Amino acid sequence: MSESQKKILEMLGNKKISVDEAYRLLNALKDDTGGSESAPEATTRRPKARYLRVCVAPAQGHEHDADAELVNVRVPLSLIRSGIKFSSLLPPEARDKVSDTLHDKGIDLDMRNLKPEELEEIVEALADLQIDVVSDKEVVKVFIE
């Protein structure tokens, strides 16, 4: 409850204003705060993240190499959400096997720790994700759009 709202209710309690006047003042206050709150919201509001993009391109000077490869993958974030929910249905033995296989490939992702309840937090955290890996031969970019 804001200070202004408290003051209005105190004035109502002390019978300095009537119920109708208090109601009108509280509504006017709500309109004012609603207007001022929406302005910063409009400036900070960003388009909802929809896709995870992974782009791999050869580094400058290596575009014409024999093994140069261009990879462009666009994955809908809803697919990632659904995939995590779906993976929660896997039996524990299968999840352990998947985690072990990922670990062998150098990916430290434990399937047992992925919980559908924490999904929205993960996807929201991904919205700010931007990874740029530059090596001698290639450039890898992972970002959300």
Next chain:
Amino acid sequence: MKRPPMLMRVRIQGKEENVNLWLPLFLLLPLMALLLPILLPLILLVVLVSRSIAWRRRMFFATLRPLASPHGIRAAVDLLCSTPGLQVAIVNRKERLYISVV
């Protein structure tokens, strides 16, 4: 509201071959949904009589049980309906591969 994928485009351009497939998923998926109840008993029979290691059979049934539940079916449908928008493009000297789901 999510909708199931309608079309899948697969394009492979190589030095010798050129493949351009438009798969009408809006026809294939209902067909698969109709065939699955017919094929499932056959698949189960093959799994039961096969000489696979016992743990593989156990894993198969342990995986099938939750997936065959209403929750599992809903999750599978949700996964399928999230595929529109998926795009994969891989280009190298030998060939180009494009996959997109609409």
